[in-house]
Amino acid sequence: MNPLTSNNPSMDSNYYWDLLMKGNRQGLEGLYKEYIVTLFNYGIALSKDENFIQDCIQEVFIDLWKYHKSLGKAVHVKAYLLRALSHKIFRENQQKTKLLTVEWKDGIDNTIVVESIESELIDIQREKGLQIKLANALDKIPLRQKQAIHLLFFEQLSYEEVSKLMGINLRSVYTIAWKAIANLKKHIVSGISILVFLTLLQFY
Known part of the structure; x- marks a missing residue:
């Protein structure tokens, strides 16, 4: 499966983020359009189930809208969304299989x-x-x-x-x-x- 090819961000993500914080749906829609490809490609790297990844992405944006009043201003938007999707994927997988909780030990500084x-x-x-x-x-x-x-x-x-x-x-x-x-x-x-x-x- 080839991931989606490219994103075409139109406006500064911080602008959309500010709109979202104010309860403006255009902010949510702008972030979705700007980062959907990035999030999908990232999700597919973690799971080959496209429907599952699409559902997780939708849930991330549902949560963004649901909790928009509690969002902070000082945010690296791309990293925030990737982390939110990562947590969503891992939580969903853990609920299904209970096999993905792994502890990583520090090793040699490489x-x-x-x-x-x-x-x-x-x-x-x-x-x-x-x-x-x-x-x-x-x-x-x-x-x-x-x-x-x-x-x-x-x-x-x-x-x-x-x-x-x-x-x-x-x-x-x-x-x-x-x-x-x-x-x-x-x-x-x-x-x-x-x-x-x-x-x-x-x-x-």
């Missing part, structure tokens, strides 16, 4: 390893065949690791932003990202670089 990989993700060509292999590899890694990879490489959030969004400390973000990369390596065909796979992640 800052240098992960950031050195990022620095090499330049000028590598897009290849359809490797995209398929990447998709298969991503489906084999734990959900928490897939979430971190998506936020870092799809959404291009900083490690600090991912730390706040996932509710974990900065070292844990580096650790999870490093583990995800190590797990992806296990599923890579001999002779194909992990750097190629991570670069193709931008186009998956």
Whole structure:
């Protein structure tokens, strides 16, 4: 399944957010139009059930309207919505399976390893065949690791932003990202670089 292709934000998200806080439905509609593609692509990275993801997104916006009077002004809107969707997905899955509660322990600080990989993700060509292999590899890694990879490489959030969004400390973000990369390596065909796979992640 190919994710939706692009978003076309028309106005500043803070403008829509302010309208929403004032009880103006145009604010809610503006945020929905601006971030629906981003939220859908993020959700599909966590679950392949499109209907489930669409329902979760709808519930996020229902909650936004329901609790708009209690929203704060100082908000990074994109990170707020991604976090809200992430919590919604995990809560719904936990209610269904009760198998998704995982504790993550801090490991070695792999800052240098992960950031050195990022620095090499330049000028590598897009290849359809490797995209398929990447998709298969991503489906084999734990959900928490897939979430971190998506936020870092799809959404291009900083490690600090991912730390706040996932509710974990900065070292844990580096650790999870490093583990995800190590797990992806296990599923890579001999002779194909992990750097190629991570670069193709931008186009998956």
